[in-house]
Amino acid sequence: MNISFTKHTLANGLDVLIHEDHACPIVAVNLWYHVGSKNERPGHTGFAHLFEHLMFEGSEHHDHGYFQPLQGAGATLNGSTNADRTNYWEVVPSGALELALWMESDRMGCLLPALTEAKFSNQRDVVLNERRQNYENRPYGLAPMALLAALYPPDHPYHWTTIGEIADLEAVGLDEVHAFFRRYYHPGNASIALAGDVDAGEALALVDQYFGEIDEGEPIEPVRASASLPGQVRIYFEDRVELPRLYLTWHTPAMFAEGDADLDLATDLLANGKASRLYRRLVFDERLATDVSASQNSREMTGYAQVTATAAPGHTLAELERAILDEIARLAADGPTDEEIERGRVQAEAQFMYRLQTVGGFGGKSDQLNAYNVFLKDPAYFDRDLARYQVVTHASLQRAAARYLDPARRVTLSIVPQGRVALAAPDSTSAVVS
Amino acid sequence: MKVDRSHLPQPAATRTLAFPSIDKSTLQNGLRVWTVHHAQVPLVAFTLLVRRGASSDPAGQDGLAAFTADMLDEGSGDRSAIEMHEALAKLGAQFDTDIGSDATVASVTVLSRFAARALAILSDMVARPALRETDVARVRQLRLHRLTQMKDMPAAVADRAFLRLLYGEHPYGHSPIGSEASLTALTADDVRAFHARAIRPSAATLIAVGDCDHAGMARLAAEAFGDWTGPGDAEVAAGGPLSPSTSLNVVPRPGAPQSELRIGQIAVGRDTPDYHPLVVANTILGGQFVSRINLNLREDKGLTYSARTAFEFRRMAGPFVLQASVQTTGTARAVEESIDEIAGIRGPRPVTAEELALGIAALTRGYARSFETAEQIGRAALQLALYDLPDDYFEQFVPRIEQVTSDEVSRVMSRHLDPARLTTLVVGDVDAIGPELGRLGLGDLVVLSPDAF
Numbered sequence: 001m002n003i004s005f006t007k008h009t010l011a012n013g014l015d016v017l018i019h020e021d022h023a024c025p026i027v028a029v030n031l032w033y034h035v036g037s038k039n040e041r042p043g044h045t046g047f048a049h050l051f052e053h054l055m056f057e058g059s060e061h062h063d064h065g066y067f068q069p070l071q072g073a074g075a076t077l078n079g080s081t082n083a084d085r086t087n088y089w090e091v092v093p094s095g096a097l098e099l100a101l102w103m104e105s106d107r108m109g110c111l112l113p114a115l116t117e118a119k120f121s122n123q124r125d126v127v128l129n130e131r132r133q134n135y136e137n138r139p140y141g142l143a144p145m146a147l148l149a150a151l152y153p154p155d156h157p158y159h160w161t162t163i164g165e166i167a168d169l170e171a172v173g174l175d176e177v178h179a180f181f182r183r184y185y186h187p188g189n190a191s192i193a194l195a196g197d198v199d200a201g202e203a204l205a206l207v208d209q210y211f212g213e214i215d216e217g218e219p220i221e222p223v224r225a226s227a228s229l230p231g232q233v234r235i236y237f238e239d240r241v242e243l244p245r246l247y248l249t250w251h252t253p254a255m256f257a258e259g260d261a262d263l264d265l266a267t268d269l270l271a272n273g274k275a276s277r278l279y280r281r282l283v284f285d286e287r288l289a290t291d292v293s294a295s296q297n298s299r300e301m302t303g304y305a306q307v308t309a310t311a312a313p314g315h316t317l318a319e320l321e322r323a324i325l326d327e328i329a330r331l332a333a334d335g336p337t338d339e340e341i342e343r344g345r346v347q348a349e350a351q352f353m354y355r356l357q358t359v360g361g362f363g364g365k366s367d368q369l370n371a372y373n374v375f376l377k378d379p380a381y382f383d384r385d386l387a388r389y390q391v392v393t394h395a396s397l398q399r400a401a402a403r404y405l406d407p408a409r410r411v412t413l414s415i416v417p418q419g420r421v422a423l424a425a426p427d428s429t430s431a432v433v434s
Numbered sequence: 435m436k437v438d439r440s441h442l443p444q445p446a447a448t449r450t451l452a453f454p455s456i457d458k459s460t461l462q463n464g465l466r467v468w469t470v471h472h473a474q475v476p477l478v479a480f481t482l483l484v485r486r487g488a489s490s491d492p493a494g495q496d497g498l499a500a501f502t503a504d505m506l507d508e509g510s511g512d513r514s515a516i517e518m519h520e521a522l523a524k525l526g527a528q529f530d531t532d533i534g535s536d537a538t539v540a541s542v543t544v545l546s547r548f549a550a551r552a553l554a555i556l557s558d559m560v561a562r563p564a565l566r567e568t569d570v571a572r573v574r575q576l577r578l579h580r581l582t583q584m585k586d587m588p589a590a591v592a593d594r595a596f597l598r599l600l601y602g603e604h605p606y607g608h609s610p611i612g613s614e615a616s617l618t619a620l621t622a623d624d625v626r627a628f629h630a631r632a633i634r635p636s637a638a639t640l641i642a643v644g645d646c647d648h649a650g651m652a653r654l655a656a657e658a659f660g661d662w663t664g665p666g667d668a669e670v671a672a673g674g675p676l677s678p679s680t681s682l683n684v685v686p687r688p689g690a691p692q693s694e695l696r697i698g699q700i701a702v703g704r705d706t707p708d709y710h711p712l713v714v715a716n717t718i719l720g721g722q723f724v725s726r727i728n729l730n731l732r733e734d735k736g737l738t739y740s741a742r743t744a745f746e747f748r749r750m751a752g753p754f755v756l757q758a759s760v761q762t763t764g765t766a767r768a769v770e771e772s773i774d775e776i777a778g779i780r781g782p783r784p785v786t787a788e789e790l791a792l793g794i795a796a797l798t799r800g801y802a803r804s805f806e807t808a809e810q811i812g813r814a815a816l817q818l819a820l821y822d823l824p825d826d827y828f829e830q831f832v833p834r835i836e837q838v839t840s841d842e843v844s845r846v847m848s849r850h851l852d853p854a855r856l857t858t859l860v861v862g863d864v865d866a867i868g869p870e871l872g873r874l875g876l877g878d879l880v881v882l883s884p885d886a887f
Contacts, residue, residue: 024802026806061440074803096446102437102439103442110439125761133692136692275519339520350477354543
């Protein structure tokens with residue numbers, strides 16, 4: 001099982017990946033820039049994401065908004081920013097491929113002449129409203145701010161969220177936009193993947209025609225930083241919520257690093273679905289919690305694992321913490337059952353197969369090719385990525401759980417209803433979040 | 435070669451998609467079995483539709499249909515809920531249940547080599563759920579906790595309150611989860627009785643899409659569902675009384691940085707002959723990024739992250755709703771602009787030729803995209819089964835949309851929307867927004883209790 005593709009690198013450094021799939025008369029255009037919030041500095045956070053918004057506001061040769069011509073051609077399109085990368089995609093009827101390449105190349109090569117103070121100020125207002133909607137006015141919405149700030153020291157590039165700090169967003173100026181664009185938005189820091197109803201040779205010629213004339217740009221030094229927790233960090237804050245919620249987080253291996261797949265499966269068997277250990281104990285049997293979930297959040301430099309549970313009325317986060325740590329200790333001591341390992345393998349196979357169904361969007365085949373190319377320089381990694389999950393053993397999973405889910409080195413966050421601080425996990429100190 | 439950037443390239447013609455054909459048969463118990471062969475990837479997506487949803491909740495038992503749907507995966511026969519989920523997990527299956535006003539849907543997607551085993555589990559869930567007393571008590575508790583948590587979520591508060599404002603005691607007037615009082619009163623016997631009455635083969639369609647053929651699937655379906663019985667089909671009860679709702683309403687959320695906004699009215703059912711022009715009209719008004727509402731509130735004024743409108747077409751007349759989260763200081767402005775846009779598209783500011791062309795193109799040129807994955811095709815087929823649409827519905831969609839004219843848009847929007855009948859609801863900081871809202875001329879501001887729904 002794999003995604004067949006051709007790869008070429010243009011003279012200006014742009015990687016071009018092409019996958020043919022003629023099932024549906026559509027083609028996905030997916031462009032990654034290897035820049036995310038980890039390329040920001042303290043005091044200038046939120047910028048990579050704000051910049052993503054500006055990329056939809058028009059460029060020198062089409063200064064009327066990015067959506068209109070593409071939606072008129074029947075496209076769907078979007079973009080997203082995370083700590084490590086920013087992506088932009090269109091899924092278009094195959095006859096509109098050239099239009100999409102024209103649009104993408106114009107904003108890569110010629111964005112700045114069209115970027116006015118008015119657009120900038122409007123999109124800053126939009127982003128501040130995005131922050132209000134998805135974080136400030138949402139129950140538990142400020143949890144990521146508190147967790148990342150506790151996991152990583154203030155100068156670490158994973159210390160802040162992608163949406164950024166309000167004060168930083170309000171302070172940023174148009175000059176910073178220009179500098180950021182010149183530094184990160186160029187062919188040498190980008191990878192484009194086309195997947196769908198195209199002829200690979202013709203498509204490559206079109207990409208070369210539209211992107212080949214853009215200047216390469218200066219090479220970018222990879223961001224490097226390390227972090228570890230010397231012990232426990234225990235914090236809480238009060239929120240407009242009815243039920244208290246507990247978050248446990250640990251430093252874990254980076255994306256694709258040794259232990260990453262083990263922790264994916266470990267967090268799955270702990271809390272993914274009703275067959276999982278924590279659901280069974282906390283929600284089904286003891287009824288301490290109304291919900292529980294867990295994930296290995298692997299990123300380019302380093303990852304973090306997280307377990308989240310909401311207390312049922314009448315129960316405290318101290319009870320939840322004890323039960324969760326107890327189950328993790330049991331996993332670290334005894335490892336998974338044979339059946340859990342088998343389940344993990346089948347689920348990985350199924351998940352990988354489901355991903356092959358679509359050429360574009362977030363997580364489709366074009367996005368997958370770019371992820372492997374940008375993070376590993378190896379777009380053919382699909383079958384080896386799946387193989388990582390097939391070689392997980394009882395011993396390797398147990399070892400990873402014991403090593404990384406260490407009760408003595410973690411961040412414990414309690415979010416409690418206003419005025420109900422006693423519900424927080426014991427010995428927590430108040431955290432300031434906004 | 436230097437690229438010509440003086441104009442945008444014109445899209446070339448794209449070959450049209452041959453829409454998937456649906457093979458159909460019916461089991462002796464009335465269960466309809468529909469299959470679509472779509473074998474790009476070796477998996478099968480099952481969708482089981484029962485045409486009974488939250489609008490079938492008996493009077494005084496709001497939440498019963500959703501509760502029953504939630505109980506389907508809580509065990510069958512001797513198998514506990516946990517064992518049932520272990521069996522699904524062994525297959526790497528993706529499982530979900532969904533409840534709407536007119537439908538209950540259970541869906542499972544698996545690798546095709548597990549299709550027979552997945553279908554057996556699905557039939558245990560839907561036709562033979564255990565519905566044990568202890569499980570009912572546990573799930574009721576979880577649903578009550580969920581209801582408690584929804585009090586903190588501005589969008590959930592707004593959705594619940596808005597349905598009640600529009601529909602009152604009509605079957606569409608409550609959200610599927612029900613209320614604290616109704617959930618507390620529901621018993622295991624209520625759930626069993628509802629399951630026996632509503633979740634029955636004569637109201638159901640099993641849709642299988644993927645690496646499968648009809649004969650094989652029909653045989654598997656007969657093995658899995660052949661014993662399922664239930665009363666013959668009967669029409670769902672019609673709507674209830676409607677009373678005019680107050681026009682300007684606020685649910686207080688002190689100190690909120692944004693106001694959660696809903697503006698709308700009862701509009702039309704899925705069977706309206708005006709369906710296609712309404713879809714085009716809504717696309718232009720608030721159904722896409724470059725819609726009038728989003729360009730106004732977001733791209734021009736920066737008051738929100740996104741604003742949109744929708745006609746919620748249902749079996750009976752569904753609501754038209756505009757929704758947005760807007761910054762607190764811009765609430766009155768956003769309400770005024772929104773009502774002005776709704777009024778404008780009815781005639782004072784008819785859609786331009788350019789807007790019409792863009793709206794039609796957005797709906798038609800990308801239509802093939804909706805039929806890429808097995809789940810997408812399954813959801814499309816579900817629309818046919820739920821709303822009794824003809825087999826050539828998808829073939830006819832594009833030509834029908836292309837015929838819509840600007841006059842038709844004005845006409846159907848005038849027919850189905852009336853600015854004088856719009857209901858506005860804001861979940862927000864009433865002290866900060868009340869005075870300005872009161873000056874909009876929308877009538878007296880009614881402050882509602884968050885617990886009133």
